[in-house]
Amino acid sequence: MTIVLRLINPIFGLVAAPLLLGIINKTKAGFAGRTGQPLLQPYYDIWKLLHKGAVYSRSTSWVFVAGPLIGLGATVTAAALIPFGALPALVMFQGDFILLVYLFGLSRFFTVLCALDTGSSFEGMGASREVTFSALSEPAMLIGLAAVARHTSYISLSQMFLSTTSDSWLEWGPVSVLVGFALLIVLLAENCRIPVDDPNTHLELTMIHEVMVLDHGGPDFGFILYTAALKMWLLGQILVGIAVPVRSGNPWIDTSASLICMVLLAIVVGAIESSMARLKLLHVPQLLVGATTLSILALVLLPR
Amino acid sequence: MSFGTLLWIVLLLPLASSGICQLIRSPKKILSFVCIGVVCIGILEVVTAGLVFSRNTISSCGEWFYMDALSAYHLIVMALVFCMSSVYGKHYFDKEIRDGIFTIKIAKRYGSLWFASLATMTLVLVSNNLGIMWVGMETTTLVTAFLICIRKDKASIEGMWKYLIVCSVGIAFAFMGTLFVAASAYKLQGGFSGGIFWTQLRTVAGSLDPELMKIGFLFVFVGYGTKAGLSPMHTWLPDAHSQAPSPVSAIFSGFMLNAALYCIMRYTSLIRLVPGDINLSRDLFLVFGALSIVVAAAFILSQHDLKRLLAYHSVEHLGIIAIGMGMGPLGVFAALFHTLNHSICKSLGFFCAGRLGQIYGSHDMRGMTGALRLSPLWGGGLLGSLLALIGIAPFALFMSELLIVKAAIATNLIWVLVVFLAGSCIIFAAASKHALSVVYGTPPVLDSKPHRPSITDTSIVVLSLGVLLVLGLWMPNSLHEILSRAVNITEGMDVVTTVCVK
């Protein structure tokens, strides 16, 4: 029974991830007064892309072909590490959150490699921006998770989440809030959301994530879309797990609470995207350093 | 009348006069009112001080006001400096009034701020509550800031802003120190209802927490030291003193710096009674004082603005007073005596510099020569004050500096002695070069001949130089007595402490 429960977690994530994208788009449309895309549009897009053919430039190498696959593989592996609600993850061991961050890093590394592999200057530009921003957002995430680890005195994600109960909110609530804000900023930065990057822009000078995948087509692009959606789902899971701990003991209640919170998170991201403008490129590092500072604050602030 | 009433009058009369200044119609009348008003208040203050000396201490208002020999002595110095500056100021602005620069609006502001600064400095001296003393010092900064930029030109505004920010930050540090000192009394028998009254802290000084007192004293020293012009916190001093009009520079150098040092002295008298290692206060005084002398010597060498030169002399002399404070009872005696001498001499110096600046049109010493021939009074006054400042016998400053040398030898502080003597030599050479080049030589051709100085101006210069000469040769017994009592208070030798059993 436990194996089934623990399998539900990643499988559900794998299936439901593109739905998040759909909710965000619907929210943005709602703010703008439009009807917008159907909720399941991302699924249709991925399905369409998987049936198309791919064209590979002659100036690329095996890296270009392998990149999307490795990214997908890394992210799916990461899905096995993250607990869902009160259910433990499929794979858990001490220090697994470090592996998580590095899996994201691996996927990002190969995306950047693919971008550089094409030899196009636009993609190189996007790659350099992406690496700068992730260099600043990774400490935020790691230190935020370290702060949670310090306060729960566990270093495995599942155990950390399990021991975060509503009582602990009273005890170190401010830490959760600070880490939550830091992780929200990291989520916005990693998933190319406003205020860091506009996912709908296709102007060469303003793209960051979009530009790196400009030359992929067909199934590769389908994989990339799916990977992005899955990454957002996973980061959202971490955020919801820390910020909204509902641990009533009944797995169904916890799981549905987590699901509802994920939907709420998607709506919040959509709202942020609709109400803010993109930050000036030079101010994004300040925002990310601010997120890191919040994480460091959470780490040092309350003595145990 | 009771003493409390006297203290209230001394406090409130300047405030009232400040308000009256707003009602007077002509600049000349305002300056006359300032002159007469300050002289009357000064006489009152001297009477108060006399009462304090005859009765040892005065306190009133449930211990919120308290005066002893130390504060009374400083009150006399303040009265002296303010009276001299006000009388001098009566004729200083004549030319500017004629040219229409010193308008009625500026004059009203000048008069009100002048009286207000007198009131706030008195508040510092009469209050027993260390918090109110701090409030008085902070208000002094704020009130005198606009006295600096009375004529709104770029340089004076720059000087004013630097003064405002640096001194505000310094006074904020002093407040931190006050809080630490209050905290050190907090642990006394589970609660100390004495707040931060100096008299009450003194009686329980034996049981105060030494660590907190030390940290507090450090903050207080750095904070009030900024206001006193000790290096390396002196950066505001040359700008503010050189840009302010001369009467204002005179009260800055003549009394405000001493007021800040007075506040530090109050805390010194507390920390001397705290058990444990008390060398902190001595070391701080010695190090900062020596540093001030060295820095002043370095900058005096390269000066070419007359008022900035005098400002750096202030830094040097405050350094001398500080090292005196760090050398035991004889040193403190010398330091307090030096306070009086320096105030008189520096005020005289600024008076002469101001007038000469008006005659020559600028304070740049490279353009000033032959002052003695142009205006015997002011040139002679400048020469006399500069010579006195560098410590030439038989002026009083020489005597006080000699006493400090004696104290240094007595307490075996040879390194301080060496620094002091080296600094003084350099300053001697540099300042005499500046003084001689300004005073002697052929005067340049000027547009207008300087006016004949009035009786008041002549009497200021002659009397000041006279007092300095007399004090250098003979110290009256009463002055000796007053200074000894003040020394006892500062060194903590006159109080019976009650040690509370924890």
Next chain:
Amino acid sequence: MNTTADIVMIFLVLTNLMLLGSSRLGACIRTVAVQGILLGLLPLLVKNGSFLVHLIFLSAAIICLKGIVFPGLLMRTLRDMDAQHDVEPFVGYGMSLILAPLALVACMWFGSQLMLPVEIASSLVVPVAFFTITSGLFLIVSRKKALTQVLGYLVMENGIYVFGASIAARQPLLVELGILLDVFVAVFVMGIAIFHINREFEHTDVDRLNKLKG
């Protein structure tokens, strides 16, 4: 652990961070106003409930002065000056934000070294007070506009007040009022001074006030 005091302290730290990282003067002034209001809540968190009326009055005075009057004065000065942005400071915004947590850690260490009689039962009060003082000093030293220097002074005074509220909290009301009045006059005077600087120089770049040297 008194959570309310902790939360107030954390918000205080956040306001300091916002001040260190923000370049828009209007936003900075509003942040200082928020800080003032947070400070006004401190007297009410004192453990012993005696002198209640005295504390409420003090609280109201602080909120009124530090949260409304001072920022109002400074906003008026800002409007007269027509300037909206700080020029690039000596220490850049990103660098300031990185130094901030380091300073906080240093202050926490320093706070743990002091043996103070703490009255507000939150171990965060003394380190956060020192951190606020340090941020204020940092603002004064590293920023180039006169208005930001005044804000730095205000922040420093706020920090000193927090420190004072945590120890030796039995000051007579008169002293507290005197201190508040002093800060009020200081801000007032500084505002007028900035106005004069702007009129005379046509800018308020303190860095360019460098005629007096030597």
